[in-house]
Amino acid sequence: MAGIKAAVKELNEGPIPRAGLKLRQVTDQTEYINASIDLVQENIWVGGALAAIILILFLRSFRATLIISVAIPVSVVGSFVAMAVLGRSINVISLAGLAFAVGMVVDAAIVVLENIYRMREQGMSAREAAFKGASQVWGAVLVSALTTVMVFIPILIMKLEVGQLFRDIAVAISVSVMLSLVVSITVLPALASHLLLSTKPGAGDAVKRWSLPVVDHIAHGFMVTLLGFTRLVLKSKMLAISVVVGCSLVASLVAWNYLPKLEYLPNGNRNLMFGVVIPPPGYNLKTMTQMANRIETALKPHWVSKDDKEIDKNGPPKIKRFFFVATRASTFLGAIAQDPSRTSELKPIVSAPIFLEPGTFGIVNQSSLFGRGLGGGRRIELDIAGPELATILAVAGNAAGKIFAVLPRSEGHQFRPKPGLELGAPEVRVTPDRLRLADAGVSVRELGQSIDVFNDGMRVAEVTVGNDRIDMTLKGLGGHVTTTQDISSLPVVTARSQVLPVSSLASVKLTSGPIEILHRERERTVILQVSIDDSVPLETAVDLVKLQVIAKLEAEGLPPGVSLRIKGTAEKLQETWAHMQRDLLISLVIVFLVMAVLFESFIYPLIIMLSVPLAAAGGVGGLAAQNLITAQPLDMLTVLGFVILIGIVVNNAILLLHQTLFHIREDNMEPNDAIIEATRNRVRPIFMSTLTSVFGMLPLVLLPGAGSELYRGLGSVVVGGLALSAILTLVIIPPMMSLIVGPLEKRSRNKRQAMSAPAAPAE
Numbered sequence: 001m002a003g004i005k006a007a008v009k010e011l012n013e014g015p016i017p018r019a020g021l022k023l024r025q026v027t028d029q030t031e032y033i034n035a036s037i038d039l040v041q042e043n044i045w046v047g048g049a050l051a052a053i054i055l056i057l058f059l060r061s062f063r064a065t066l067i068i069s070v071a072i073p074v075s076v077v078g079s080f081v082a083m084a085v086l087g088r089s090i091n092v093i094s095l096a097g098l099a100f101a102v103g104m105v106v107d108a109a110i111v112v113l114e115n116i117y118r119m120r121e122q123g124m125s126a127r128e129a130a131f132k133g134a135s136q137v138w139g140a141v142l143v144s145a146l147t148t149v150m151v152f153i154p155i156l157i158m159k160l161e162v163g164q165l166f167r168d169i170a171v172a173i174s175v176s177v178m179l180s181l182v183v184s185i186t187v188l189p190a191l192a193s194h195l196l197l198s199t200k201p202g203a204g205d206a207v208k209r210w211s212l213p214v215v216d217h218i219a220h221g222f223m224v225t226l227l228g229f230t231r232l233v234l235k236s237k238m239l240a241i242s243v244v245v246g247c248s249l250v251a252s253l254v255a256w257n258y259l260p261k262l263e264y265l266p267n268g269n270r271n272l273m274f275g276v277v278i279p280p281p282g283y284n285l286k287t288m289t290q291m292a293n294r295i296e297t298a299l300k301p302h303w304v305s306k307d308d309k310e311i312d313k314n315g316p317p318k319i320k321r322f323f324f325v326a327t328r329a330s331t332f333l334g335a336i337a338q339d340p341s342r343t344s345e346l347k348p349i350v351s352a353p354i355f356l357e358p359g360t361f362g363i364v365n366q367s368s369l370f371g372r373g374l375g376g377g378r379r380i381e382l383d384i385a386g387p388e389l390a391t392i393l394a395v396a397g398n399a400a401g402k403i404f405a406v407l408p409r410s411e412g413h414q415f416r417p418k419p420g421l422e423l424g425a426p427e428v429r430v431t432p433d434r435l436r437l438a439d440a441g442v443s444v445r446e447l448g449q450s451i452d453v454f455n456d457g458m459r460v461a462e463v464t465v466g467n468d469r470i471d472m473t474l475k476g477l478g479g480h481v482t483t484t485q486d487i488s489s490l491p492v493v494t495a496r497s498q499v500l501p502v503s504s505l506a507s508v509k510l511t512s513g514p515i516e517i518l519h520r521e522r523e524r525t526v527i528l529q530v531s532i533d534d535s536v537p538l539e540t541a542v543d544l545v546k547l548q549v550i551a552k553l554e555a556e557g558l559p560p561g562v563s564l565r566i567k568g569t570a571e572k573l574q575e576t577w578a579h580m581q582r583d584l585l586i587s588l589v590i591v592f593l594v595m596a597v598l599f600e601s602f603i604y605p606l607i608i609m610l611s612v613p614l615a616a617a618g619g620v621g622g623l624a625a626q627n628l629i630t631a632q633p634l635d636m637l638t639v640l641g642f643v644i645l646i647g648i649v650v651n652n653a654i655l656l657l658h659q660t661l662f663h664i665r666e667d668n669m670e671p672n673d674a675i676i677e678a679t680r681n682r683v684r685p686i687f688m689s690t691l692t693s694v695f696g697m698l699p700l701v702l703l704p705g706a707g708s709e710l711y712r713g714l715g716s717v718v719v720g721g722l723a724l725s726a727i728l729t730l731v732i733i734p735p736m737m738s739l740i741v742g743p744l745e746k747r748s749r750n751k752r753q754a755m756s757a758p759a760a761p762a763e
Contacts (some may be wrong), residue, residue, distance in 0.1 A: 001030040026321050027336055032270060033092070036707025040095040043699040047102045048072050050695035055106070057215065058688045064117065067191045068109040071183045075105040075176040082175040093165050096700060096711040097172030100644075100718065103696020104148070104173070105180035107651060107689040108141040112184045114685040116192045130193035138185050140658040143598040144651040145181040147591045149174040151647035154583035154590075155640070162265065162576055162636050165370075169640065169714075223683060226730060230679050233735040234672045240735030247732045248610055251617035258620050260627075261537030263635040264573040266710050267378070268369030271340040273350050275364030277331040278416060279357070281515060282426050288326045291357055295324060295333065298353035302346075304338050316349070317342040333364075340706070355409065363414040363531045369710075378538055380530045380545055381568030385523040387561045389514060395562055396526040397421050399549055403530060406548040407541060412533030417526065419516040427513040428484050432506045440505060441495035447505060450492045455481060484510055529568070537633060542570045573636075580639050587646045588612065595654065599661070603744060607736045608653040614728040615649035615721035616642060622720015623713065626701065632713045641717030648693070648718075649725040652686045653733050660737055664745050671742035675734050683730065690726035694719050 008023055016023045051072070055065040076098055080090070088094060116133030124132065152170035155163065233240045279291060304318045312318070321336040335350050337343040344366050354362040365378075382399060386392045400421060407413040430451065432444045452458045457475035464470075481487060488503035502508060518525045532541045550564050558564070566574075588609070595605035619642055626632045659682050663674035700708070700715040 001028065027272070029270065032268075032340065032706050035705065036092040036710075037090075037095060039703065039705040039707055040092060040099055040700075043099045043703060044076070044095070044102055046699040046703070047099055047696035050698065051103050051106060051692040054691045054695055055110070055688065057212070058684065058691075059113075059117070063195045064113060067188055067195060068106050068113055070187060070191065071105050071109040071180045072102060074183050074187075075101065075179040078179040079172055079175045083171055086171060088168055088171050091168065092707045092710060094168035094172050096707075096714075097169035098176065099700050100169070100697055100715065101173045101176035103693035104648065105176050106692050107648075108145060108177075108181050108184035109188050110688045110692065111137050111141050111144075111655065111685045112188055113192060114688065116189065118681065126193045130189040133192075134185055134189040136662065137655075137658070139598060140654050141181060141184060143594060143658075144654050145177050146594050147650055147654075148177050148644075148647040150590045150594060151587040151643055154586045155643065158579060158583070160576055160579060161572070165265075165637065166640055173644070223680070226683065227676060227680060229731070230676055230734045234675060234738045237739060240738050244610065244732045244736050244739075247728055248613055251728070252613040255613060255616035255620050258624065260620075260623065260634040262539040262573060262577055262639075263378070263633040264538060264569050264576065265368075265370040266633075266635050266637060266713070267366060269341070269343060269706060269709055270367045270369055271336055271343045272367040273335045273337070273343060273346045273364060274367045275333050275350060275354065275362055276416060277333065277354055277357075278361040278420065279331060280359040281420060281422065281512070285326075288331065291360075292324045292326065294357070295353045296322070298356075299335070299350065302349055311339045313339075317345045319346065319349075351414070361416050363416045363529065365414070365531055378532045378534070379568045380532065380538075380541060380566065380570040382528040382530070382545060382549070383520060383525050383565040383567050384528070385520060385525040385563050385565070386559065387524065389517065389524050391559045391562060392524060392526050393421060395553065395558065396528060398556075399553060399564075400528060402549045402552060403528060403545070406544045407530055407532070407536075412535065414531040416529040416531070418529060419514060419518060419526070421526075422512075426484075427511050428487050429509045429511050429513075430487065430502065430506050431509070436505050440492075440498070440500060442492060442505060447492060447502070451487070451490055451502065454490045523563075527567075534631070538570065538573055542566065542573070545570075576636050577639075580636065580643075584643060584646070587643055591646055591650060595650070598654075599657070601744070603740060604657055607733065607740060608650050608657060610732055610736060611649050611653045611725050611729045612646055614732070615645040615725040618724025619645055619717035619721035621724060622716040622718075625720065626712065626716035629702075630704075630712075632716065635713060637710065638713030638717055641714040641721070644714075644718055645721040645725075649721060649729075651689070652682075652726060652729045655682045655686060656729070656733050657737060657741075660741060661745070664741070671745060672738060675737050675741070679730065679734055686726060686730070690722050694722055 005025070008025055011023055048069075052065060052069055055068055056062070059065055059068075079098055079101070083090070083094060112134050115137050116129050119129040119133045120126070152166075152174055155166045155170045157163075158166060233243055277291075279288065283291070299319060299322060302316065302319045303322065304320050318338040319335045320338040322334070324333045325331070333350070333354075335346055337346055347364055347366065351362070351364045354360060354364065382403070384392050384396045384399060386395075396417065400415065400417065403415065407415075409415065430447075432447055434444070437444065437447065449458055453474050454476035457473040459471045460474045461472040462469055463472050476490075481490070488501060488508045490502045491499045492502060492505060493499055518527065530541070530545070532538055545566065550566075553564060592605045592609060595608055596602050599605065623632060623634065623638065632638070656678055659678035660671075660674045663669040663677050664671060667674070669677065697715050697719050701712050701719055
């Protein structure tokens with residue numbers, strides 16, 4: 001676009017004015033793109049600042065916060081390098097992925113530094129604390145990072161068109177998280193050994209911890225309550241089972257029952273309202289011009305005038321540009337808003353005069369960023385195919401009536417048949433009489449050529465005049481055909497030099513025919529396009545068409561050879577959702593296997609997987625909360641949030657279980673004591689990592705602006721899932737561990753003792 005602007009400027013300074021012309025650019029889509037990228041960059045800065053503030057509140061140390069914050073710029077900058085190597089572009093979606101990663105990249109650093117910090121409080125030297133603190137938890141942070149990254153494997157190999165959008169987010173998050181893992185187990189311990197002062201009372205380099213009365217009292221009360229609850233459920237297996245089953249069942253039911261209906265992809269907020277108009281068959285140029293004038297007159301009150309110096313936020317939206325184009329093949333119009341943020345409000349304004357035209361169909365929608373063709377991401381196409389066009393049109397007319405009944409225009413839905421519902425195009429059909437032609441010595445081809453000569457003319461040769469090659473056209477004298485009836489009187493010269501009228505050699509009939517004939521899969525097809533109003537989810541509309549249109553037509557009986565198929569965006573939605581369901585299952589399996597490798601058990605990962613339904617319920621809750629602020633459908637980018645949740649919500653449970661097993665195996669604690677101690681030690685890093693992730697993503701969810709409609713749904717799902725799972729994980733994982741960890745570890749210990757015991761001497 002920068003090159004185009006430079007070229008326009010150069011033309012306007014030279015040849016264009018000399019020719020008495022003016023060249024002016026009337027639209028620029030890069031304005032929206034640049035505004036979107038600026039907003040994401042702002043979100044990255046705001047999210048990073050909020051994450052740093054959360055770290056300061058928890059650590060009460062600028063040095064500790066500085067150590068952890070190193071992971072943010074290293075990971076983000078490294079992600080840009082990796083994306084360049086992989087050939088990925090910097091766009092709104094990939095930058096949104098980096099914005100999501102800002103809060104996530106500090107998770108591993110938080111766990112490592114908090115463990116080092118805790119060991120310094122126990123009196124270890126700086127080097128010893130840095131080494132032991134990192135080595136004790138490196139396995140847990142490794143698996144946490146791997147689960148976050150490996151859930152994207154099915155996404156990275158997806159071949160659907162949405163896979164390209166998913167890959168941008170997947171690459172941005174995966175590279176950032178893996179770089180943060182490297183930083184947390186290499187750079188961070190080295191910095192901690194030099195910068196992290198001792199917190200042991202009486203030490204010469206002791207850190208003065210700030211006191212925040214309200215925050216500290218709330219945190220202390222929460223810790224006491226949590227540990228009291230943990231001790232209570234550990235005493236009773238029945239209570240532990242009831243808590244686990246109750247929380248998991250309720251979370252699963254909430255997630256399933258309140259999950260919104262599906263959409264395909266967000267439309268975005270492109271500043272272009274585009275429409276296609278289908279007038280009754282047979283309209284000539286004069287009639288189309290009259291229609292255009294009526295539509296233009298109706299819209300003129302909404303045009304921007306010279307007096308409109310500023311944008312009026314309170315009144316109806318103004319139209320900055322308007323065009324109406326009519327050709328033989330199609331008729332379309334478009335409008336650009338003065339205020340780009342209010343483009344969607346032009347839809348009823350532009351649609352109203354079109355729908356007032358008798359016998360006219362039309363679809364007017366905001367042009368989509370991702371969808372191809374009119375209707376963007378919210379279009380259903382019902383293909384009616386068969387061998388005979390007349391039969392197809394009869395079924396299409398019946399289907400159109402049923403569509404109008406379930407998706408009426410009065411509720412904002414729009415309908416467009418393609419090419420049309422009737423054979424209404426005027427047509428003069430000349431049918432040769434082969435017997436008469438034979439008597440006159442005229443072939444069918446010669447008859448057709450004679451008619452062509454007196455209509456549009458017939459190209460007979462190509463000649464060279466100077467250096468130019470031009471067509472030689474044979475054309476009859478003008479004035480022979482002024483009405484359709486004149487076709488019958490056109491002269492035809494026979495082989496015997498007789499001149500006969502066309503009517504003596506063929507039958508001439510005034511009839512009607514199709515405007516165009518469409519074929520799909522080698523069958524004649526009529527397409528019924530339905531653009532769905534924003535108030536109805538696309539999945540709901542598809543179900544209505546299947547049950548109320550297709551099922552009823554099939555029950556009434558279809559003519560032989562006629563078939564009905566749902567195509568367009570609705571078909572893409574069904575195909576993509578089937579892939580996403582499979583990818584969700586594969587992601588669950590991948591996460592399970594990764595954890596099985598860490599814990600060398602297939603039982604322990606099952607405990608951790610209980611956090612997934614909790615996260616799903618939180619994701620649904622986050623989406624519901626977002627809809628209280630602004631409408632947010634469950635589109636495929638939003639569904640990606642549930643995939644991301646699978647990889648990150650298990651991290652808290654991994655920390656709890658890993659620390660519990662460490663206390664049992666290394667410190668020889670009893671299982672219940674180890675669970676309580678692990679809960680006490682891991683509450684702070686769990687809440688630190690969760691809150692930094694949540695607050696790092698909040699700007700993406702809450703800050704409005706260009707492009708925010710693309711990723712705020714994904715952000716609300718991840719934020720809601722993280723927030724709820726952080727609390728409920730601490731509620732259900734300890735009681736679940738009390739039921740399983742003790743017996744498993746006892747059996748494992750007995751097996752190790754039996755293997756290490758000396759063999760009995762042989763007799």
